[in-house]
Amino acid sequence: MAKGRQNSETSDFEAVLRGAGLRITRQRRVILAILAEGGDHPDALALFRRAARQDPTISLSTVYRTMKVLEEKGAIQRHTFEGGPARFEHVDSQHHDHLIDLDTGAVIEFRSDRIERLQEEIAKELGYEIVSHRLELYGRRRKD
Structure with a gap:
């Protein structure tokens, strides 16, 4: 992720916390920077471990509260995701779906216009308008 975008996302996260009445402590800044820099879907424990390497005074409860x-x-x-802890990602403007590798736990983001059109078509045939949706595929790498 570009450094400018990371700083912008960190600032956005800080504004959200301030708006909720939380102080922006050194520990929270570390957590927010890690969240902004990652392109992955970390769980709270993974965030805590990354943050504790930078600041050993960070507590797991601070991560959870944040x-x-x-x-x-x-x-x-x-x-x-099925069988795992809650994981987090930024809310972004571009909708995407997820493929979860059952062996490694890796979360792969993807977007398919064909899938999006098919979902709309199915909903319309059934007399519905899609308000929101989430698609998660679970799989293992093929051993061809």
């Missing part, structure tokens, strides 16, 4: 407020305010999205 993530809870960001989620409540719509800045991040919580995913509970």
Whole structure:
């Protein structure tokens, strides 16, 4: 991720926390920077471990509280993928879906216009308009 975008996302996260009445402590700045720089979908424990390497005074409860407020305010999205802990990602303007590797736990983001059109078509045939949706595929690498 570009450094400018990281700084912008960190500032956005800070504004959300301030708006919720939380102080922006050194520990929270570390957590927000890690969240902004990552292109992955970390769980709270992974965030805590990364943050503790930079600042050993960070507590797991600070990570949980910070993530809870960001989620409540719509800045991040919580995913509970089958069989795993809750994981987090930025809320961005570009919709995407997820493929979860059952062997490694890797989360691969993808977008398919064909899938989006098919979902709209199915909903329309059934007399519905899609308000929101989430598609998660679970798989293993083929051993061809």
